[in-house]
Amino acid sequence: MSALAVFRHPLSRVLSGRARWLPVLAWSALAILVAVLSRRQDHAVYVALSRGFGAVSMPLVVFAVFGLVCPEGTVVAAARPLVFLGAPARRAAVSIMLTVAIVSALVCAALGAAVVAIAHGPKDPSLGADLLTTAAVGALGGAAYAGYFSFGSAYFGAHARGIFLVMDVMLGGFGVGAVLTPRAHVRALFGGDLAGRLSPRGSYVALAVMLVLFLLLSTLRSRSRR
Amino acid sequence: MIHVEGVAAKSLPNAALRRMGALCTNVTFHLGKGCHAISGGGTDPDVARLLLEVLAGQIKPSRGKVAILGYAAGSAKATQAIAYVDRDVALPEDMTPLAIAALEGQLRGGAREPLARLRTLGLERFAQRPVRTLTPEERRSVALAIAVTSSAKVLLLDEPFVRITGEAAGRVAEAVRAFAAGGAERCVLVATASQRDAKALGAEVHGLVNERLVPATYGAGTEHFVLVVVVSDPMRLAAAVATEGGALTVTATATAVEIHTNDLVAAAEMVARAALAESLAVVSMSSSGAGAYVRDGRMAEKTMGEAARKLTSLAPPPPEPSDPSARDLVATAQDPGGHR
Numbered sequence: 001m002s003a004l005a006v007f008r009h010p011l012s013r014v015l016s017g018r019a020r021w022l023p024v025l026a027w028s029a030l031a032i033l034v035a036v037l038s039r040r041q042d043h044a045v046y047v048a049l050s051r052g053f054g055a056v057s058m059p060l061v062v063f064a065v066f067g068l069v070c071p072e073g074t075v076v077a078a079a080r081p082l083v084f085l086g087a088p089a090r091r092a093a094v095s096i097m098l099t100v101a102i103v104s105a106l107v108c109a110a111l112g113a114a115v116v117a118i119a120h121g122p123k124d125p126s127l128g129a130d131l132l133t134t135a136a137v138g139a140l141g142g143a144a145y146a147g148y149f150s151f152g153s154a155y156f157g158a159h160a161r162g163i164f165l166v167m168d169v170m171l172g173g174f175g176v177g178a179v180l181t182p183r184a185h186v187r188a189l190f191g192g193d194l195a196g197r198l199s200p201r202g203s204y205v206a207l208a209v210m211l212v213l214f215l216l217l218s219t220l221r222s223r224s225r226r
Numbered sequence: 227m228i229h230v231e232g233v234a235a236k237s238l239p240n241a242a243l244r245r246m247g248a249l250c251t252n253v254t255f256h257l258g259k260g261c262h263a264i265s266g267g268g269t270d271p272d273v274a275r276l277l278l279e280v281l282a283g284q285i286k287p288s289r290g291k292v293a294i295l296g297y298a299a300g301s302a303k304a305t306q307a308i309a310y311v312d313r314d315v316a317l318p319e320d321m322t323p324l325a326i327a328a329l330e331g332q333l334r335g336g337a338r339e340p341l342a343r344l345r346t347l348g349l350e351r352f353a354q355r356p357v358r359t360l361t362p363e364e365r366r367s368v369a370l371a372i373a374v375t376s377s378a379k380v381l382l383l384d385e386p387f388v389r390i391t392g393e394a395a396g397r398v399a400e401a402v403r404a405f406a407a408g409g410a411e412r413c414v415l416v417a418t419a420s421q422r423d424a425k426a427l428g429a430e431v432h433g434l435v436n437e438r439l440v441p442a443t444y445g446a447g448t449e450h451f452v453l454v455v456v457v458s459d460p461m462r463l464a465a466a467v468a469t470e471g472g473a474l475t476v477t478a479t480a481t482a483v484e485i486h487t488n489d490l491v492a493a494a495e496m497v498a499r500a501a502l503a504e505s506l507a508v509v510s511m512s513s514s515g516a517g518a519y520v521r522d523g524r525m526a527e528k529t530m531g532e533a534a535r536k537l538t539s540l541a542p543p544p545p546e547p548s549d550p551s552a553r554d555l556v557a558t559a560q561d562p563g564g565h566r
Binding site: 083086 | 325
């Protein structure tokens with residue numbers, strides 16, 4: 001079996017999505033709008049990233065990308081066609097989750113760089129370094145959110161994705177919960193308040209750990225049958 | 227090739243898919259190569275479907291062992307070796323049937339040309355259309371074409387003649403027979419309510435009797451009764467009756483248990499024992515025979531009447547059924563002398 005053949009199904013959904021891309025574009029447009037409006041302020045990039053892209057658009061863009069690749073609501077259901085065609089269940093689920101994570105990372109990296117480019121003003125750090133840093137944080141944050149939503153739907157069903165989004169908003173602001181969801185770490189990396197007692201480097205590591213852990217736990221669940 | 231031992235599993239009712247719940251408590255059977263069908267009078271189609279889902283690894287049994295070609299059901303090797311076409315098969319919606327056939331060849335192995343595979347069931351005319359533009363019948367036909375031409379060793383089919391295109395229906399029997407004859411280690415298991423369909427596939431027909439596969443011998447001259455017991459907890463009664471054995475099939479619905487049996491007297495006694503043991507409230511029992519000759523009819527009435535009297539609680543009898551062949555044994559219990 002070709003190892004990459006399993007990706008043809010989720011990639012076909014990404015490339016043929018058409019109307020299903022609209023929510024992704026809508027939330028991206030929101031981030032761009034905030035970037036345009038923040039140009040009038042001091043430290044416009046910080047405002048655009050922390051209040052627009054990182055706080056609102058990134059989780060919603062990843063939420064929409066998950067719906068694009070898994071319209072059924074769960075990774076296991078999205079992988080059913082591949083299982084019918086002979087792919088092992090776990091491998092099929094991993095292909096779906098990796099597609100969500102990679103597409104989320106690419107979209108969030110590009111969107112973050114676009115926000116920085118639009119909002120950049122004279123009082124902001126150098127554009128080149130800021131673009132690279134923001135793209136890296138956007139990619140890591142987007143992938144972490146993809147793992148977070150995959151975990152939610154794998155263990156709690158198709159509707160859990162929305163609940164996990166609300167949890168991210170409510171818990172991601174304060175206390176111990178701030179460490180458990182991607183929101184606080186993304187905010188810290190965009191120059192906001194630190195997550196818990198972690199340094200910005202610690203938040204990088206936390207996001208990477210979240211990504212790996214959530215995807216691993218979701219993979220374990222993909223083997224379970226009803 | 228297929229080994230099922232002591233398997234207990236259940237599926238829940240699903241209104242969207244129009245299926246009742248199904249339960250099996252101790253299914254054991256072994257199937258070798260060739261084409262087999264679970265059919266025959268008394269076989270519950272939902273239980274047959276449940277067994278297919280267990281074999282395909284979609285439902286995990288709560289007890290027992292399932293092995294296909296030596297691999298555990300649901301394992302990676304088993305998934306590669308099995309092609310399961312259920313009634314709600316899922317295909318990649320954004321791909322064309324041609325691309326899907328090619329993908330299946332890459333995933334499962336096999337060098338057969340994709341268009342030739344679709345041509346097997348006469349589906350070449352929409353080979354280049356995305357699956358999302360196809361009707362449910364066309365999609366299921368595509369899935370069947372891919373499955374019967376695959377390099378899988380085991381083919382599981384749920385009603386292969388249902389919900390497919392007319393062209394495919396005319397060719398599927400030949401394709402399935404060709405699959406079964408295609409190699410030394412090939413097995414086909416079909417779940418169908420139609421013995422005619424099973425025979426068209428050249429299948430060895432089995433019925434599910436006491437959770438065992440037996441050669442289907444139902445037909446003219448065989449006595450066959452259906453005992454319907456309206457009870458407070460149908461699932462518990464069904465589990466207890468299935469464990470006792472003696473019934474051909476036991477099916478639980480939301481309010482009643484339906485028992486197919488060749489021995490009405492034994493079935494009634496079994497229900498009485500099970501209801502007493504489980505402290506279940508039985509509302510009514512009624513039975514029907516499909517025009518078959520009833521031996522010892524009065525003995526059966528008397529036994530069932532006695533069984534009904536033994537039960538701890540009985541609701542008022544339901545209204546007299548309009549079907550003259552159905553006998554209401556709550557009324558018999560009230561009037562054991564048979565004056566009605």
